[in-house]
Amino acid sequence: MPYIPHTxxxxxAMQERIGIRDIDELFDEIPKELRxxxxxxxxxxLTEMEVARLMAERAAxxxxxxxxIGAGAYEHHIPAPVWAITTRGEFYSAxxxxxxxxxxxxxxxxxxxxxxxxxxxxxDVSNASLYDGASALAEACLxxxxxxxxxxxxxxxxxxxxxxTWRRVARVITEGQGLMLEELPYCTEQGTTIPQSxxxxxxxxxxxxxxxxxxxxxxxxxxxxxxxxxRANGAQVIAATNPVSLALLAPPGEWGEGGADxxxxxxxxxxxxxxxxxxxxGFMATRMEHVRQMPGRIAGRxxxxxxxxxxxxxxxxREQHIRRGKAxxxxxxxxxxxxxxxxxxxxLLGPVGLARVAAACVARTQELxxxxxxxxxxxxxxxxxxxxEAVLLxxxxxxxxxxxxxxxxxxxxxxxxxxxxxxxxxLLVCATETRTSADIEAYAGALQRTLGRAAAA
Amino acid sequence: MKQLEPVIFELSRSGRGATAQHPPAAEAVxxxxxxxxxxxxxxxVSELQAVRHYTRLSQLNYSIDTQFYPLGSCTMKYxxxxxxxxxxxxEFLGRHPLAPASTGQGVLACLFELQEMLKAVTGMxxxxxxPMAGAQGEFAGVAMIRAYHRARGDLARNEIIxxxxxxxxxxxxxxxxxxxxxxxxxxGNGDMDLAALDAALxxxxxxxxxxxxxxxxxxxxxxxxxxxxVHAVGGLVYYDGANLNAILGKVRPGDxxxxxxxxxxxxxFSTPHGGGGPGSGAVGVGKxxxxxxxxxxxxxxxxxxxxxxxxxxxxxxxQLSGFMGNTGVLLRAYVYMRILGAAGMRRVGEFSTxxxxxxxxxxxxxxxxxxxxxxxASHEFIVTLRRQAREQGVTAMDFxxxxxDYGYHAPTTYFPLLVPECLLIEPTETETREELDGxxxxxxxxxxxxxxxAAMLKAAPHTLPVRRLDDVRAAKQLDVAWKPAGA
Numbered sequence: 001m002p003y004i005p006h007t008x009x010x011x012x013a014m015q016e017r018i019g020i021r022d023i024d025e026l027f028d029e030i031p032k033e034l035r036x037x038x039x040x041x042x043x044x045x046l047t048e049m050e051v052a053r054l055m056a057e058r059a060a061x062x063x064x065x066x067x068x069i070g071a072g073a074y075e076h077h078i079p080a081p082v083w084a085i086t087t088r089g090e091f092y093s094a095x096x097x098x099x100x101x102x103x104x105x106x107x108x109x110x111x112x113x114x115x116x117x118x119x120x121x122x123x124d125v126s127n128a129s130l131y132d133g134a135s136a137l138a139e140a141c142l143x144x145x146x147x148x149x150x151x152x153x154x155x156x157x158x159x160x161x162x163x164x165t166w167r168r169v170a171r172v173i174t175e176g177q178g179l180m181l182e183e184l185p186y187c188t189e190q191g192t193t194i195p196q197s198x199x200x201x202x203x204x205x206x207x208x209x210x211x212x213x214x215x216x217x218x219x220x221x222x223x224x225x226x227x228x229x230x231r232a233n234g235a236q237v238i239a240a241t242n243p244v245s246l247a248l249l250a251p252p253g254e255w256g257e258g259g260a261d262x263x264x265x266x267x268x269x270x271x272x273x274x275x276x277x278x279x280x281x282g283f284m285a286t287r288m289e290h291v292r293q294m295p296g297r298i299a300g301r302x303x304x305x306x307x308x309x310x311x312x313x314x315x316x317x318r319e320q321h322i323r324r325g326k327a328x329x330x331x332x333x334x335x336x337x338x339x340x341x342x343x344x345x346x347x348l349l350g351p352v353g354l355a356r357v358a359a360a361c362v363a364r365t366q367e368l369x370x371x372x373x374x375x376x377x378x379x380x381x382x383x384x385x386x387x388x389e390a391v392l393l394x395x396x397x398x399x400x401x402x403x404x405x406x407x408x409x410x411x412x413x414x415x416x417x418x419x420x421x422x423x424x425x426x427l428l429v430c431a432t433e434t435r436t437s438a439d440i441e442a443y444a445g446a447l448q449r450t451l452g453r454a455a456a457a
Numbered sequence: 458m459k460q461l462e463p464v465i466f467e468l469s470r471s472g473r474g475a476t477a478q479h480p481p482a483a484e485a486v487x488x489x490x491x492x493x494x495x496x497x498x499x500x501x502v503s504e505l506q507a508v509r510h511y512t513r514l515s516q517l518n519y520s521i522d523t524q525f526y527p528l529g530s531c532t533m534k535y536x537x538x539x540x541x542x543x544x545x546x547x548e549f550l551g552r553h554p555l556a557p558a559s560t561g562q563g564v565l566a567c568l569f570e571l572q573e574m575l576k577a578v579t580g581m582x583x584x585x586x587x588p589m590a591g592a593q594g595e596f597a598g599v600a601m602i603r604a605y606h607r608a609r610g611d612l613a614r615n616e617i618i619x620x621x622x623x624x625x626x627x628x629x630x631x632x633x634x635x636x637x638x639x640x641x642x643x644x645g646n647g648d649m650d651l652a653a654l655d656a657a658l659x660x661x662x663x664x665x666x667x668x669x670x671x672x673x674x675x676x677x678x679x680x681x682x683x684x685x686x687v688h689a690v691g692g693l694v695y696y697d698g699a700n701l702n703a704i705l706g707k708v709r710p711g712d713x714x715x716x717x718x719x720x721x722x723x724x725x726f727s728t729p730h731g732g733g734g735p736g737s738g739a740v741g742v743g744k745x746x747x748x749x750x751x752x753x754x755x756x757x758x759x760x761x762x763x764x765x766x767x768x769x770x771x772x773x774x775x776q777l778s779g780f781m782g783n784t785g786v787l788l789r790a791y792v793y794m795r796i797l798g799a800a801g802m803r804r805v806g807e808f809s810t811x812x813x814x815x816x817x818x819x820x821x822x823x824x825x826x827x828x829x830x831x832x833x834a835s836h837e838f839i840v841t842l843r844r845q846a847r848e849q850g851v852t853a854m855d856f857x858x859x860x861x862d863y864g865y866h867a868p869t870t871y872f873p874l875l876v877p878e879c880l881l882i883e884p885t886e887t888e889t890r891e892e893l894d895g896x897x898x899x900x901x902x903x904x905x906x907x908x909x910x911a912a913m914l915k916a917a918p919h920t921l922p923v924r925r926l927d928d929v930r931a932a933k934q935l936d937v938a939w940k941p942a943g944a
Contacts, residue, residue, distance in 0.1 A: 041577025089522025
């Protein structure tokens with residue numbers, strides 16, 4: 001019996017103690033007509049060895065592509081200690097640290113994570129993580145409505161340069177509470193939001209403006225001008241950032257003159273594998289004045305009965321298990337294991353290592369853009385400064401090109417046809433510190449062959 | 458007693474680093490006006506310092522791998538190591554979520570089969586794996602109920618009925634979906650008060666959220682009657698799968714008439730709790746709600762698997778995550794279900810219930826009071842320490858903290874809210890009889906301590922790295938991010 005330790009003698013003795021003759025008697029309060037005695041549709045048991053064989057075969061059939069896709073999930077080197085420690089049973093198989101005295105490890109990691117996120121974003125306080133970047137943006141929108149007491153409109157301006165999936169998710173999650181997310185257009189020449197496009201909202205009740213930096217195209221937004229507009233017009237600023245970029249780029253807490261009100265994003269780049277989309281780890285930080293409106297777990301440092309320093313969950317009066325229907329969110333847990341990985345990652349990289357990762361990302365992406373646009377018919381869509389992604393215009397439908405590249409073992413980027421048809425055939429590419437010059441040459445060669453075949457056909 | 462660790466920032470020295478992890482320096486061409494002026498506050502430590510620090514921190518935790526963890530409502534069963542190692546094969550970890558489906562048929566096959574197995578064990582018509590936690594599964598469920606009524610032009614339904622014993626996430630979720638909450642009472646025997654249900658039902662009823670077995674640790678016997686009453690007024694019936702472990706292979710939510718359910722894969726299907734996440738809250742629906750499932754779901758065209766999105770399911774409530782949910786968690790649940798197989802699924806329900814009833818019986822013999830003594834325990838049960846509180850002045854919290862000294866994680870305390878001084882105890886099927894007996898002995902010993910030295914009990918724990926923490930101070934003198942001295 002996999003994972004069930006009972007011997008026949010155990011079962012006999014336990015039944016006798018309870019006063020039953022058969023385990024089935026324990027289910028005698030369930031109406032008979034509802035009970036089942038088999039589970040058609042569930043296959044028979046396999047041993048660990050057999051499942052290991054099956055999974056190895058399936059993994060091998062997927063293979064490993066040379067990856068140039070970003071679009072919200074990024075391949076970075078993951079230091080060996082990160083998952084060796086994260087999967088220690090004491091982290092892996094513990095629950096939410098409600099019993100603080102027996103959970104000081106998890107609680108202190110939460111505190112350290114919060115400190116690192118606060119440091120990176122230059123905000124006062126961070127929570128101990130949310131599900132992922134997309135849901136973190138949704139929660140940030142809900143939080144802004146709670147935190148902005150003068151604004152009654154629940155209108156939030158969201159530039160269309162914000163990750164389109166995040167925009168969709170934010171809409172789904174906030175819709176029930178009556179938020180209105182209104183799209184701002186972008187400049188199709190520059191790939192950035194036009195600060196002047198905000199002029200028509202002057203004098204209106206706008207709860208918040210979302211700014212993604214770098215934006216979905218990888219381009220750098222004029223965050224100072226956008227933040228200044230929001231401040232001048234009484235709107236809060238929600239910053240959505242790639243946290244790796246914060247080693248180089250101005251942090252949300254310093255945007256404009258006053259900084260952002262809420263910073264959120266996806267911390268997957270900090271030691272979390274791509275893993276087909278999850279589990280990842282969202283983050284959120286804010287100013288001290290808004291901390292009671294922030295959703296999610298927060299660990300605080302305090303003292304025990306002997307005056308010794310220790311950690312505990314704090315500000316729990318915001319949360320569902322206390323406030324029930326009046327909680328700041330229905331969120332029950334954080335993304336504990338991934339937060340642990342991210343914290344270990346950041347401690348290994350430090351300020352110097354992370355700045356090197358960020359700089360390598362910028363440099364490799366420039367090298368990639370140069371290599372791919374050296375061929376006829378491919379050009380970069382936007383001229384301005386960027387972080388580690390770029391939009392390329394191919395002049396022909398992207399999907400077949402990507403299939404052809406995949407056949408050569410290359411994940412060539414993300415097709416923008418669904419969300420940005422106005423750009424024409426456009427491809428979002430990414431290179432991080434993990435891509436070498438040889439990788440980039442391999443991609444350029446494969447693309448040349450693909451486009452050459454298409455031209456000949 | 459284990460030593461506490463300094464905060465990692467206190468180990469930091471300028472100029473130190475885990476340099477094997479630093480890529481070579483490169484020049485980033487970024488105009489000055491976009492640049493950060495001061496480096497971020499991050500620690501500078503050697504690789505060994507980081508490894509030792511986090512290893513030591515891990516050792517300050519109680520966990521399933523190190524302690525019996527009878528935390529009611531959380532199903533802290535053994536998390537098989539194979540589930541972790543097989544979900545972490547390099548090809549699975551390295552796969553970008555937006556890579557072409559043609560290059561992910563292996564992982565998609567696992568997820569498709571997981572959908573099918575979850576349909577089979579729950580009796581639902583269709584499953585979406587995408588919600589990233591139980592609470593997000595609940596959100597998806599209530600959002601689907603809302604979308605269903607709207608699609609029928611039935612716009613007045615804005616109330617969700619929730620029993621008073623429900624998890625806090627139920628009312629919080631209903632609020633997030635813009636619903637009003639009608640709370641109804643439970644009877645003294647743990648069943649729902651059907652008169653209160655009748656009074657709450659109306660043309661405004663969108664649905665009811667139920668856990669069965671309930672959080673009181675007993676099976677709701679009149680579930681069919683409840684289902685008929687709610688359906689009769691046009692409402693839908695939601696199953697909170699928090700306690701699915703109790704009935705796995707014995708009775709299915711679909712057969713009980715539920716329209717929508719969420720499953721906590723981190724409970725019933727043994728994916729890790731990870732110190733509070735990642736969870737995974739797959740949802741299952743009956744035919745009526747199938748068009749509204751959150752996307753993406755795995756579909757099959759001939760021999761090829763692919764993700765279905767809004768273009769395939771135009772009435773979907775939409776997407777809930779940046780990609781497709783917690784794939785790595787789903788792979789763990791898949792491995793678990795394949796190793797257990799159909800017979801193993803049934804044994805989960807049987808042996809978790811056997812362990813709970815045995816533990817309850819032994820605790821009652823040791824002098825503890827069951828909250829519902831006339832009822833069978835499900836996979837969990839409630840002991841009330843109301844008598845001890847009255848006679849010895851000790852609380853459920855005191856017992857819980859003292860259990861930590863005996864090397865056991867505490868049961869859930871003060872939940873459900875309607876039973877005074879309660880311990881909600883869930884042993885799970887993966888514990889041995891000896892472990893359960895040891896736990897009974899510990900509680901009996903604590904009871905004797907309560908009678909002879911209540912003051913000692915009230916100051917417990919005594920052997921952990923810290924003693925009871927000042928929660929009031931934590932909330933009032935908020936210290937949630939480390940700052941250098943003088944900053």
